[in-house]
Amino acid sequence: MSLNLIIILSLFLCAVVPGLRTTEQLSWLPCRLVDEHVNLNSEGYAETQYEHRDALLQFGHQGDAALNPNTITFLNTGSKVDMRKYTEGAVADQLQCEIRRYSTEGIQMRWPGLGAQEQDIWFTCTLRHEDGLFVITSFLRHAPATPTPGQANFRRWAPIADTETLTTSTVMLVLTRSPSVRAGLLSHQSLHCQFAVDHKAPNLTVEWRLQQRSERITLFRHASRSGQTEGSGVALKGLKGSEGDVSLTLPATKTTSEGTYVCSVSVPPLFGSHDISLHIMEPPRVSLNTDPTVSLVDGGEQKVVCQAEGYYPLDVDIEWFREPSDGGLLPEKLDTVLYSSHRHHRDGTYSLSAFFLLHATLQDSGYKYFCRVSHSSLRMPIRKSFILTVTEFGSWDSMLWLVLVSGFVLVMVAILYVMLPRLTLARRANLKPY
Template sequence: MAGGLVLCGALALCGALALCGALAAEPAPPFRKVDIALDCSYVGEAARGSSSQHPATLVLRDISIRNDGNLGDEAEYKAPQENPDFSSPIVFEASAPSISVPHTESLLHADCGGEEVSCEISPYSFRKAGGRPCRPSWFMATLQLSSGISIALVLRGPHCISQKEEKEHNATLHPKLGIPMSKEGTVLTTVEFQSSSRNTSLRVRLGSSVTLDCHFALAPSSWFFSLEWRRQHRGSGRSLFQYQVGSTSVEAQPKVHVDVVELLTSGDASLSLEEVSVGDEGTYICLLSTSLHQAQHIIQLQVAEPPRVHVIPAVVTFERGVTTTLTCNVAGYYPLDVSVSWTQKTPKGEVEISLSNTRFSSHRQSRDGTYSISSYLSISSATVQAPATYSCHVSHMALAEPISVSARLKAPEQTGSEGLVGTFIATVIFIVVLFIVLGRRAAKPNSEQLLKASE
C-alpha cells in the first residue's frame, strides 16, 4: 500500500470558504515535488540457496506530480530511525535524476482510490570487491497495482567497497545488506532503467484489434539493445516479434506489429494484434534488453465472445393431448463454460417458476473455435395451463448480464369436430331453453281464463 504522505481528499471537502478563497487568490503551481513511500518485501537469498523475505520500504524521492489541489502538506519522507538493526525494515531511497518513473500519480493516490499496491524488491546482480564476495549493489523493484498496472525499476545501489575502504572512509554498512548506507540508515539508490505496462490482463472479442502496452526508459549510462515479444499457451511458446538494434530486418509473425520508430525514439514497445482469434489467446511476454539490464512484463490475453440465443418456436398453440418441445439454441460463444436454464410464468403468477424437465445436446465447436449447445423443454397440455410464457436464460462470462429469450404459449383453440360438437350442444341448449320460455308464456293466459270462468 502507498505510504501516508498525502492527505486523501484534503481539499476535496473544502467547506471553509475562507480557505477556498485563499487558494483561489494564490493559484497553486501546476506541478509539485513529493515523496512516495510504498510498503514492500525484500526477497533475498538465504542459506543453501533458499529465499528469505524481509520487510522493506521503497521511497521514490522528488517525484514531480500534477498539483490537482488534493496534495497534503506533508510530502517529504523522513526515515524512522538512524541506526537500523538486523530486524528493522530495509528502507530504499530511489531518486530518478535522468529518467521519469511511470504511473506515479496512480501510486500516489492508490490509498485514496482504494487500490492495492504490491511491491517486491530483490537483488539484481552481484559483484566482488577486494577478492571477497560482495552483497548486491543492484536491485529490481517490481510494483503491481490492482488496476492492472505493472512497473519494473532497476535500482543502482552504493558501490561495493573493500574492508580497507570501509575503514578509510569510516563507512557504515547496512546490517542486512552489507553495503554502505546513509546517515539516516537508508540505502540510497538511483533508477537506471524502468519499464511498465498498463494491462496485466486483457479480455477481447473475436475479430477485434488490441494493443498490448509496454514502455521503457533508461539512463544515459546504458543503451537499448533488443525487444522480443513471446506468446505462451498450454505449455508451448512462440516468438511473435524480434528486433535488435543494428539489425536491418525485423522478425514478425502475421497480424502483429511494433512501431520500431516509436520504439527507438519514445520507448514505446507496445505490440498491436489485429483480427484476434481464439488461437491468439495466451500469455504474452514483453522482453526488453539493454546493455546492462533486462526486464519483462507479462500480459494475459483472454478471448471472450458472447453467445447468440434463439428459442423456437416463438409462439405455441396447444392441441389437447399433444406434447410440444421448445428448443433454445445457444451459439457462437467462447470460452466453453455457459449456463442455460428455463422458467415459466403465467398471467396469474407473480414470480417465474424454475423448470427442471430439460435436456441438453452435447457441445459443438465451429471452425472459428466458438461453441454452441441446444437445450430442450417439453411441455404438455395435460399438465400446463395456457396462456403462459417460457423463458430461456443464458449466462456467460462475456455477458454483462444474462440473456433471456421467451416463447409464448397461447390458449387452446377449438377447431374441427370439437368446434362442431360445441356448436351443436350450444344450439340444443338454446332450443330447449326457448321451448321452456314459450311454454310458460302459453300456459299463463290459459290459467287466467280458467280463473275467470270459476268466478
Template sequence: MNLGLILICGVLALKAAELPVELAPGSQLRSVDVVLDCHYIEEAVGGFPGAFAGSFSSDPATLVLRGVSVADDGSLDSVTNYEAPGTDTDSASPIIFEVSETLVPIPYAESLLHADCAGEKVTCEISPYSLHLADEGPSQASWFMGTLKLSSGISIALVLKVSNVREEDERMAVLHPRLKVPISKEGTVLTTVEFQLSSRTPTLRTRLGTSVTLDCSFALASSSPLASLEWRLQYRGSGRRVFHYQAGDVAQAEQSTAHVDVVQLLETGDASLSLQGVGVGDEGTYICLVSTPQHQAQNIIQLQLVEPPRVRLFPELVSREGDGATTLTCEISGYYPLDVSVKWTREAPDDKDKIPISGSSTYFSSHRQAQDGTYGINSYLSINTAIELGPVTYSCHVSHLALEEPITASAQLRTPEQKTSNGLVGTFIATFIFLAALVGLMLRRRKTVDPKSEESLETSG
C-alpha cells in the same frame, strides 16, 4: 504512507478524480517523496533446519521514491519529505531503500502518490537482482529489483543499483546486517534507477476480430543501450515468438497481424505490441522482454478473448395438439470461451416469480466448435402440455463471461380456452360473411328485371 500524504487525502477526495499527467491551468511541477510499504523477498539458502530448497523468506521493507516530479495545484502544500529513522546496526534493523530517479524517471509517480486517497492498493516487492555482464557472467552484488503493482492495473519494474561508495569511505562504510550492502548515516540503502519497465494494461479482454495494443514501455540509463526486444506468447503449456528486434538488425514479426513501431521503440522506449483482427489463436499470456548488455526485465500481459452467445428458442408458440408431449430447443451459438450456463423457468399469470425447472426434463446436446473457434450447444426442455390448464411462459436464460446480464428467450403455451374461443370467433366471422354475401346477391337479383317478363305483365293487365 507518511503524515503529509495522510493530510492531503481529505483535500484530494473532494476532487473526485486523480490529477492528470498534463499540467492543468494553475498547476506546477513539484518534487515530493513517495513512501511505499513493501516486502523484501529473498531465496532462503541454507536456512532453518528442514527448509525446502527453493523456499523464500519475506520481510517488511520500505521503498522511498525520492524527489519524484508530480503536478501540484496547491493541494500538496502539506506534504513533507520522508525522514529516515536513523542508523541501527542490529539484525532487526529495518530494510529501507531510498530510490533516486536522477538517471531514469519513475513512471506513474502521481498514481503511486495518490493511491491511498484514490482507494487503490499497491503491491510492492523488492528482491536481489542478478546482473548479467556479457564478459564477466552473472553478478548479484549491489543490485535489486523492485516490482510495483497497482490494483488499477499499472505494473512497474525498477532495476536498482546501490550507490557507489567513495574509496576513501569504503573502509568506514557500515553494511546492512541483512543485505550486506553499504547504508547511509540514516540507515537506508541508497539506490538509483538504472532501468525501468512498465505497463498500464497487464490484463486485456476483447472480442474476436478487434484490434488491441499491449502496452509496454521502458527507460534506460545512458550507459545501458537497448540490446533487444522480444514478445512471446504462452498458452496452455506451449509458447511461440511473436516479434523480435535486435539492435542493428531489421525487426522481425513472426505473424502478419503483429506490429511494433520501431521508430517509437528507439526514440521514446515504447515497445507496445499491436495485434490486428485477433482470433482465438491470439489468446494467452504475452511477455514483453527488454534486454540491455547488462539488464533484462519483462512485463506479463494477459489477453483474454470473449464473444457473447446468440440465443434462439423454438418453437416460440406451442399448441396442445397431438399427444401433449413437446420439446423446446434453446439454441446457443457463437460464444467464447467454452463455459456457458443455461437455466429454464416456468411462469403462469398467477405466479409472483418465475419458477426454476430442473431435473430429467432438461438436457443438453454435445458442444460444437465453429471454424472461427467459437462454440455452440443446444439445451432442451420436455414439457407435457396436457397437464397445463392455463397460459404458460417457458424461458431459457443464458449466462456467459461476455455478458453483463443473462440473455432470455421465451416461448408461449396456448390454453385450450384460447384455442376454442379462437375457433368460435373464426366460425362466427365466416358465417357472417357468408350470410352478408347471400343477402347482397338476393337484393341484386330483385333489382334486375327481365324486359320480356315486364311486357307480358302489361299485356295481361
C-alpha cells in the same frame, strides 16, 4: 511514528486536501520488501526463503532524512526516469508496491548511466494498479558506501537492517497498460509495452514471445546494436531514443491467438519483462424455436429448444425457468431439461442446445417460460422467453382448430376420390403390349 500511523495520516490528508492523492505530488509510497535468504541444504541444493518486510519508497534528494526512521526506507533520488510519471494520476492507495532484490546473474559491468559503479546493488520496484490498469517495473541502483566483493551474488546478499535507509536512483523501467486483455474474434488488438532508460542510445534488445502451454514462439526481436530485426508487429520508430513504445499489434484474432504474450526489454546488465494475457471472448447468439406466444390445447405437447451458438470459451450455462406473467412468484427452475453435446465449429467456437417437452395444462396458461444463458463473455446473462396460452379442448378455439383440420382432411380425400380414377385410366392408356 509507526508505518501504519503514517499511512492513516496520509490517507486522511488525501481525503481533505484536493490534488494530494496523485502520485506526481505524493512524496512516498508504502511498500513490501520481499527479501530472499538462499542457503544450501544438506544435499547441496539451494533453498530460498522469502521474508516480507515493511518498507517505504520515499522520493526526494540525496541526504534527505527518512520520513519514518523506524522502517526500511528506499530513498529514490533525482533521475531522468521517474516512475511516478507513468502512473497517470492514479490514486496512491490504488497502487501495490513491491520491492525485490535483483541479481545480474553473474554479469559484472558498470551501468552506462552517470555515477554508476561496478559494485552497485540492484533492486526492482513493481507498481501494480489494483484494477489492472497498468504494471510498472523499475530498476533501482544503489551504490553501497563500502562495496563488498561478491555482494551481487544472490547467495551473499548484503543484509538490510530494519531501520536502514538505502539511497537509490531509477535507471530503467518497463511498463504495460494492458496486463490482461479480452478480445472478440476477428478484432485487431494492440498489446501495450513501453520502456524508459536514463541515458541516450542504450544497447537495447526488445523481444515479443507467445507462450501457449509448453510451446514458446518468437514473434518479434530487434537489437539496436546490430540493427537486426526479426518478425513484425512493432513500429521500429518507437525503438529509438531513451524512451520508446514497443507495443505489439496483432492480426485479426482467432481462438488460436489466445495465450500469454511476453514483452521483454534488455539493456545489459538489466532485463525486464511483462506477461500480458490475451483472452478470446466471443458471446453466444441465443434463439428459441418458438414464437413469442405458444398456443396449445389442454394435454398438448411441444418440444421447446434454446440454442446458444458461436461462443468461446467453452464454459456456457443454459437454464430454463418459468414464472407467472404478473411476476408475483419467484421463477421456478425446470428440472426436466436435456442438453445436446457441445458442437465445435471450424472457427473454434461452440454451440449447445437445451430442450424440454412442454406438457400443456390449463393451470399453466399465462405462464412465462424463459431461457437464461450465462457465459464468461457476458456481463449479464441473455434471456429469451415466450408466453404459454392453453385452451380447453372443446372450446371455440379448439373447435375452430378441429373444424379446420377436419375440413382440410375432407378436401384432400375428395381430391383423391376424383383424381384417382383419372390417373388409373391414364396409366392404362399409356401401357404398351409386348
